[in-house]
Amino acid sequence: MLTRLKNLATLHRRAVPPVGATPHAVVHAENKWRLLRYHARPQGLAVAAPVLLVPSLINRHYVLDLTPGKSFAEFLVGQGFDVFCVDWGRPDAEDRHVTFDAIADRALGRALRRVCDLSGQPQAHVLGYCLGGTLTAIHAALHPERVASLCCVAAPIAFAEAGIMRTWLTAPGFDIDALVDGFGLMPAAFLQFSFQMLRPTLGLSKAVHLIDRAWNDKFLDGWLALETWANDNVAIPGEFYRTYVRDLYQRDLLRQGRLLAGGRRVDLGEIRCPLLVVTFTVDAIAPAACCAPLLDLAGSADKRRVEFDGSHVGGMTSSPAAKGLWPQMAGFWMGQESPRGPL
Amino acid sequence: MNPWNTWKQGFDAWENATAALVETWMKSPLVLGPGGAALAMAMRAKAKRDQGLAQFWAGMGLPTRRDQERMLHAIHQLNSKVIDLEDKLADAEARAAKNAAHG
Numbered sequence: 001m002l003t004r005l006k007n008l009a010t011l012h013r014r015a016v017p018p019v020g021a022t023p024h025a026v027v028h029a030e031n032k033w034r035l036l037r038y039h040a041r042p043q044g045l046a047v048a049a050p051v052l053l054v055p056s057l058i059n060r061h062y063v064l065d066l067t068p069g070k071s072f073a074e075f076l077v078g079q080g081f082d083v084f085c086v087d088w089g090r091p092d093a094e095d096r097h098v099t100f101d102a103i104a105d106r107a108l109g110r111a112l113r114r115v116c117d118l119s120g121q122p123q124a125h126v127l128g129y130c131l132g133g134t135l136t137a138i139h140a141a142l143h144p145e146r147v148a149s150l151c152c153v154a155a156p157i158a159f160a161e162a163g164i165m166r167t168w169l170t171a172p173g174f175d176i177d178a179l180v181d182g183f184g185l186m187p188a189a190f191l192q193f194s195f196q197m198l199r200p201t202l203g204l205s206k207a208v209h210l211i212d213r214a215w216n217d218k219f220l221d222g223w224l225a226l227e228t229w230a231n232d233n234v235a236i237p238g239e240f241y242r243t244y245v246r247d248l249y250q251r252d253l254l255r256q257g258r259l260l261a262g263g264r265r266v267d268l269g270e271i272r273c274p275l276l277v278v279t280f281t282v283d284a285i286a287p288a289a290c291c292a293p294l295l296d297l298a299g300s301a302d303k304r305r306v307e308f309d310g311s312h313v314g315g316m317t318s319s320p321a322a323k324g325l326w327p328q329m330a331g332f333w334m335g336q337e338s339p340r341g342p343l
Numbered sequence: 344m345n346p347w348n349t350w351k352q353g354f355d356a357w358e359n360a361t362a363a364l365v366e367t368w369m370k371s372p373l374v375l376g377p378g379g380a381a382l383a384m385a386m387r388a389k390a391k392r393d394q395g396l397a398q399f400w401a402g403m404g405l406p407t408r409r410d411q412e413r414m415l416h417a418i419h420q421l422n423s424k425v426i427d428l429e430d431k432l433a434d435a436e437a438r439a440a441k442n443a444a445h446g
Contacts, residue, residue: 030426031419093408094415105421113430118440167370173379175386182386184412197369201362206353212347 004215012126017221020062022074028114032089035111038077046080047334049148050119052111053085053130058234061087066317067225071327079330086116090234096184098152100243105262108139112146123148125333129152130154130286137294138261149274151329154286154312158255158293159248161292163284164198169249176245180238198284254292274302276332280315281307330341
């Protein structure tokens with residue numbers, strides 16, 4: 001009890017653990033986005049094909065490299081993977097004109113090309129998280145050449161099943177054009193507010209949970225790291241957001257095979273590489289019913305699904321995820337035959 | 344059971360019930376309709392105001408913030424196209440080197 005009180009009283013002075021701290025180099029930069037390559041473990045790589053991590057545009061990339069000991073990227077490096085990650089950066093006012101195609105088609109194409117060039121491998125394993133998963137699925141359908149396998153984590157695909165988010169975005173009176181024309185760049189605060197509205201009592205619930213576990217220093221460090229990330233939202237390019245909301249949330253074109261990207265129709269049946277779909281049991285942002293249809297739509301012969309106990313963020317970053325989910329993902333990639341055979 | 348655990352159980356029950364109730368409101372057309380319309384109206388007014396300001400400055404012969412944004416975006420696009428060309432050149436060089444190696 002005393003430790004709990006002391007920790008709570010000194011919480012404001014507690015140092016935030018380092019986030020996104022796994023050693024890495026920036027290997028490509030273009031406009032605001034960067035491609036990071038994590039330093040390989042000292043004993044060398046165990047898997048030939050590199051792994052490209054693609055996070056959502058809405059939050060910072062370091063949710064996949066949260067803090068030492070709770071970092072998915074660090075875990076993969078430790079397993080002997082050559083790990084790359086896209087950092088979408090912080091868009092500025094001029095990026096209001098950045099389109100959906102520029103991200104899903106060109107930026108991801110460039111990232112994959114750099115990953116293959118730098119690793120000397122013809123293909124890479126691709127992991128997309130949340131919106132990053134939707135984008136990687138679209139890209140893999142359009143350009144399967146460099147994709148060795150695809151892992152989509154909590155990635156919305158069938159937007160008609162997207163729960164309360166779709167209810168809001170298709171509500172009478174909601175005008176996406178007015179919103180984008182007015183804002184230009186969709187402000188981080190607006191997006192943050194909409195996430196908070198998914199469960200307005202969550203802040204209070206988190207506070208009670210914090211008091212309950214305040215005796216545990218490890219928990220407090222993890223909590224601070226996660227809160228740092230959760231409050232580090234970024235704006236989204238308006239034109240990108242217009243297409244995302246209109247064509248995906250409102251018209252559900254991706255599932256119907258009618259979405260156009262890069263001047264071509266996106267047919268998810270063109271995804272032929274091994275596919276792993278990860279869904280979470282308590283996910284209001286990307287409910288399982290919205291993510292799992294990728295398994296039916298993709299043309300892959302090797303299709304697997306993992307349904308993991310957890311929420312949209314906690315399911316990927318928690319200690320149970322580190323013990324239960326991450327090894328399954330690493331196993332999925334290790335089980336794939338390397339494009340050039342084993343090292 | 345200690346008092347804290349008892350209180351927390353009660354809190355969790357209250358939080359779940361309240362969240363479910365709030366979700367019902369947040370899905371209701373009675374809330375979403377006027378909320379969406381008010382947001383759209385505010386955004387249309389903002390767009391109109393921005394447009395009016397831009398026209399005013401343009402009338403004075405001065406570049407507007409929007410002009411600067413368009414210019415910067417065009418520079419980013421050009422940069423991207425230059426990288427595209429570099430990539431194509433690298434591909435062509437690699438193909439040429441491969442062909443030369445095969446005689």
